[in-house]
Amino acid sequence: MPTVFLRAALLLTTLTLLAAPPAMALSPTAAPLRLDMPLPPGPQVKVGKLANGLTYYIQKNVKPAQKLELRLVVKAGSILEDEDQQGLAHFTEHMAFNGSTNFRKHELVSWLQSIGVKFGADLNAYTSFDETVYTLPIPTSRKEDVDKGFLVLQDWAGGLSMVDADIDKERDIVLEELRLGKGAGDRMNKVLMPKIFNGSRYAQRLPIGQEDVIRHFKPEALRRFYRDWYRPDLMAVMVVGDLDPVEAERLVRKHFSGLKNPARERVREYAPIPPRLDTEALVVLDREAGGNGVLIRYPVTPVLEKGTLRDYRNQLVDILFSNMLNARLQELAQLPNPPFMGAGSTLGKLTPRYKAYSASATVGAAGAEPALAAMVMENERARRFGFSAAELDRAKKNLLRLYERAWNEREKTDSGVYVAEYTRNFLQGESIPGIAAEYQYVADLVPGLSLQEMNAYARRTIPADSGKLVIYTGSNKTDAPVPTGPQLLAYVDAAKKADIAPREEKALGSKLLAEAPVAGTIVAESIDPTLGLTRLTLSNGVKVILKPTDFRNDQVMLSASRYGGQALFDDKDIFNARYANSIVATMGMGAYSPLEVQKVLAGKAASVNVGLSGYHDVVSGASGASDIETMFQMLWLKFNGVRRDEDLYTSFIGKQVEAARNRLTEPSELFGDTIAATLYNNSPRAPRAVRPEDFRQVSLDRSIAIYRERFSSARGLTFILVGSFDVKAIKPLIATYLASLPTPELAIAFRDVGVRPVLGVVKKEVRRGTEAKSTVSLTFTGTADYSEMEQVRMQALIEVMNIRIIDILREKMTLIYGGGMSGTLARIPYPHYAIGVSLPTGPDNVDKVIAALFAEIDRIKTVGPEQADLDKVKRNWLQGYKKSMRENGYWLGRLQATLTDGTDPASILTFEQEIAKLSAADVKTAAGRYFNAGNYVQVVLNPEKTVADAADEVPAESKAGGRD
Template sequence: MPRHFLRRLALTVTLLAATLPALAAVDLSAPIPVGPQVKVGKLPNGLTYYIHKNNMPAQRLELRLVVKAGSVLEDDDQRGLAHFVEHMAFNGSTHFKRQELVTYMQAIGVKMGADLNAYTSFDETVYILPIPTDRKDNVDKGFAVLEDWAHGLTLNEADIDKERDIVLEELRLHKGAGERLNKVVMPKLFNGSKYAERLPIGKEEVLRNFKPDTLRRFYRDWYRPDLMAVVVVGDIEPSEAEKQIRAHFAGLSNPVPERKRDYPDISSRLDTEALVVTDKEARGNAVFLRYPVSPAPARLTYGGYREKKIESLFSMMLNLRLLDLITQPDAPFLGGSTGITRFTPRYQAYYAIAAVGPRGAEPAIAALVQENMRARKFGFSEAELERARKNMLRSYERGYNERNTTNSASYVGEYLRNFLADETLPGTEAEYRLVQEFLPGITLEEVNAFARKTIPADSGKLVVYSGVERADTPAPAHEALLAAARMAEQADIGQRTDKALAARLMEHPPAPGNIVEESEDKALGLTRLTLSNGVKVILKPTDFHRDQVMLSGARFGGQMLFDEKDIPNTRYASQVAANMGLKDFSPADMGKILAGKSASASTLLAGYTDEVRGNSGADIEEIEAMLQVLWLRFDGVRRDETLYKAYMDSQKEMLRNRQAQPEARFRDAIVDTLYNKNPYEPRELTLDDAARVSLDRSIEIYRQRFSSAKGMTFVLVGSFDVAKLKPLLATYLATLPTSELTVAYRDVGLRPVTGVVKKEVLGGVEQKSILSVTFTGPAAWSEQESLRMAALMEVMNLRLYEVLRTNLGLIYGAQISGAVRKIPYEHYVISGLIPTGPEKMDKVVAALFEQIERLKTAGPDEAELAKVKTNWRQRNQRSLRENVYWMQRLQASVLDGTDPDRILKVMDDVDAMTAADIRAAAQRYFKVDNYVQVVLNPERPATVAAAASQAGN
């Protein structure tokens, strides 16, 4: 075991011994108590609540209403109404009329969708409400909203009818190959259970025709306190939170009589069965093996927790074996996973799944089954177990280190799982202590015994093949799937052997260079260094996260420096190099050598830049490991034809499957139309492009850009000591090669078309359409102008939601985005995608351009602009406490040549922005005589599709 790992383990045990109560001889049969981090209570009416005070981020509160009721509880005339109730929660209640809730939340900086949201599943409905706590009224209103959701929805007929079109548009989005495949597969996966008949989106005829009382019946029956939990995590005193909960929820009562809340049974499959299902628009080919379902064990004791860790170790090791398989010559599949999945609150099953590659379904099935049989027969090795232990320990160590800097939203999931699936809540500190206690004592024989007990031999599995319906590649027969599984189970399987690996990536670090210049920026907390090889470094030590260091590097260069004939090779160069590993190590080898360490670094040949990214923990040896990986990425490329072929096979299969997807062909048409099929346009590559990729040319291109660090400025942000970091920077960054190369971008003349260009694309059998609109043109770039463009986009998205969705019911959702760009020339791009139905397309286009014209003539109203500013103010406050934000902004200031002081001053420009500024921006950028409109319409109009459907019946 590496010395650093033992040292960290000893240090951690010492710290825990000093800070946590002794965990003497654990009674494995004892239940795990709820930790002190959360207060869990229950009101007399049965409502459960969770309160966790957490100040990250400050002045923000995460509220959830969890209802233990979803689509599986719907009566036959209610299919889809659990989800419809969720929609109505935002459309009229005791304290908020239709749309008043959304309007109010936007006014206090809470965005619909990004912040305020909800979801409905088979067994639960969860409402999501983050609230700023800078004003007490916000908190009071937040709890009032939860109370309204719980029992105060008005559900009046007019509001219900208004929402029908919106829900039907959401249903339309679900239509496609995935839905068609699920209709066949789901009944088999759920063995005829009610779950297969109650997909949350529901049935179209029900959504169109249900009576309001049918919806009210679902709400009355299932929205009741004994099936509810309120979760409160964030910057609030627990006593205040509990007071709010009691004030708002103690008066709720359960209906009389109460309907019994049942969980449908799922019968266990006794015989092995095969299912083949294809669709010409499917996203890819896959095989899925589902073994008999069984009740999920309630692991509420220390012994149950220990068994969960055994299960996790088992899954980690087995899935790493599958990862190894995809790097072999003629890999049996493109990727796979296996293990135990808990697919309802009460049931679990063992599964194996793989993305099918060019060799087809049978080799994929054989490989999945054989690896499972190998683990069942021979188990794992001590080396595999030790690596899994290290990785697991490091994961929990990071959680422990970050316990005081973890975002409140990250804790919410634990409380939802406790309420919905009885997950234990020991707390981060206690859980880390348990892992420390249990991991060393988990033996190889225990893990191997778990494998023998868990991996099914041959009984009652469902073998599913789902794939793209292609004339040139027939789907396998049912009998072939069964035969492949049966032969794999009966095959003579040998024991797996581990190859010996080096203990570290670099046996001998390079002789250090020097730091030749140093300066401080005390206002921003920066240290700037110039190294002896000319490389520059910006250091920003922070306490935002206790166990995180982030690195970036960038300079001008990129793909556009290369000739047109090299486009496929430039696109793939970074990925090809990464997928072959480093030095003498494959990617799988690197994962094993770095087991127990959080450290990575990657390179990217982007359009106009060469970029580097890295991450590590705060441990100085992990930072060194990250820098070693970075150094080796500049030291050359590991040439491995086997790994190259495996990677390119996966890419070709992905591109082959992509051709079947109408949305993908639509995206290609947008780019082709916008740039008139310029060879440098930013479109997806094709199979023909992939066939032109050369291993040696990709390596040559990579080396041209990443064999020298000349012109690079690296930014490191995170939890580190500058003095301790400097020697590592001198060793690794100051010794990077800096031979001559071009440090500039090339303008290849890529320009969008001008004038009004309209195109229709036909694709897809469902009655679905998508509108794409793109505005482009020259623009004078500045940071202030970029802000004005961003504000214009925010206002447009408010209008899309309010007018096209809420008022007109034409869409479910849409997004428009825009940017002013400096490289390779000063210009702007605004693009929007709006899904709708073909029968609504003309109305959508008219409504969109009406809103554009309104913004150009009248601009936003003050309330709209205030919503944008309030949200940005809150987002900026949170961003200033995030390492990734500082890293991105500092790196951008280097490339743009701007003053990084704006990081602290950007809100001054936001506050100064006026409605007139946004109106002027709309006039500059929404040029209705210069845009590209591309519409995706179905292959068959609705009348033809309906006639064909009737003929089929």
């Protein structure tokens, strides 16, 4: 896709796009655009190249302030590995943190932590088929930190030590990462990849590599990969953030001009993917697969983009096409007996240089036949008859609103968004003309995209007769009929030959509400100048807190909460209470189903969610700055009647039953279920895995009744609004929609139903799964005195322990790849805490991992944390705090928490002072309080068979059927 903004258009989960946008801020250009014109980088970024061939991207961006995003991007990944190097592209990435010219082993991570950069969350890297990317965010408050950050990138690019002893020690960590990825998906992929990539080299070079190679490769093979492919002509450095561009370019030249390309360069080639000429079907089964699915992969074709405006326009066409077709598939998924649980079709990139049209679906209880038939017939319907003018109009409105929001946020977009865009430019040739140019292009191009052109595009894009790959994946322990390869092909052929009629477009209204409700009034108002808050009391008793900000230009966020929740209802109603939110939401609002709501409000950015948590009734919402009224209308409808739709209810329950059945085949699901059941002594209210039979307890009418019991009244709610709005302008909307909410009498209290963790030391083992992989879970629980500062002390303890887990269990003992500790301190329904630890490892290392963890726990309880470790935590928190103070979501969450917990909202301003007081002695005391060696639950997941027994099994089954 040409930019991050276009890519976002395909991910509608990140944005609910819902009514017509306001007029575009830009008018069409006077002169017609030339479609053959190239799209050079925009003025927002400087793109240059050093004499040695290294490319650099520099952009000044002050969101977040005093932060710099650095990237080293290398056009080298697993596809370039020799036979004796399979997995060594990824291994090289690991070695970047194991010593270099200017940083001794472990020194790099420790230094970065000391300046507030968190390992994993901030500092990271990844290796793929064609690239390796290193991520390094650096605070810019101290010049020496910026200089040293560039030195880190310099060492990654050309100064890795690659000491034999360090290489040998890292093998175990990489093998643990490989172990972590094992399971049904990995086993099935080994069968699928050769077919997906049409026998290409890509199928033979999965980035994680070959276990035997990782165990036994000679260090020189790793050094050879580094010498051959980590070279300046295959590298780019991205510098985006709060740094003067002149200084940034000076640092790039200083640190990277000295890199040299090898005297004898190996040719950097991109592996070809041969065309598929025949049609083939493949069935791949695994008993641990967490669901069944079908995929139709049409021919793979080369990407021929030239970086022109024509390419940009073509991709706008592709986005509109994909969104219209997927909206149709979404409608099918909501039928009373849907052909699939969910489906999608798109034209997407398989690799940087190849693309393919594909359609996929999650199979429901009826199996593969109806899913394949529905996808093929919907593709055929679009190919033969095209789309309607109404469908195209809605898709255009959504796309225009998306670009409008990107334009509105042009000066308040995070640096990470830009640097990701430039990474794609370097690796894939994505155009980067900048949002100002793109917004203009969209204003000029989108209105002119005709229905005739879109329908012609559909005919070209959806192949009528071509070789294709039809795949079924799933568990061989399922109630759904498992097809053979020839049956899959027969299903596709029958669907193509079926009688297909044009799609009928249902006429809908243009508004959610036919008329506005009778407005209430604002009866009291006060100002909090310290926090910038306006507090309102409405005529119906509802309260409102307003926090206008300039953090974003096109974002408004809403929240409300009161005591109530699922715990108010008896055990016999637990599933009705648990699913009341989802059931009511799945039936829509007002006169419309959820999909009809999206159609009626095409082009608006607004969403509202209302429901029951454990002990609270909660409301959340979000909108663009021009869509606040739409958000309020949606909220008003949530409190004024429920749309009852038996068909949508039947569809929802059917999909939930099938999803529950699928999940129970996964070892991790049984493991989590056992942890919850053990911890809460099999309480019916324990957060265990849902089972298919649980839905027999769910009733449409009882779920609606529970929802209405709590959400026919807004009594006791305080709505918090944070974001880009004017207080004076929003007041009439508040009077109309919030002051008119019904507020009949309602019990506002939580009920303590007596759910408590077990006492004492409880240990259990779960044997599930065929792979030689284990997971250690420990949960410490107990009562606690709740306060904001006590929460800080407990979180500091957890963060320090996570540093120790990485330093000792991973780096020193090489027992794990990932994992860690997390925890909560809560006041409701009684003051209590829970700290959980999850550590994936090998079966042979379980006892070592447990012993090592308890040794670290004992150490922090007896001697406390290292001051250096605590300082790392505090520095990271303070940097996060400074960034968060300029984010709407942070303010919304903190203000909501002060209402829920009864704490002082002004504490948001004193966080730095409170953190400064936090001492090593505080953390040591917290360790003694929360790590009670006489009260914890330990559950270990081990494979169900020994490694030797599992080796005798064939884990994945494949059945093929083809036709020339």
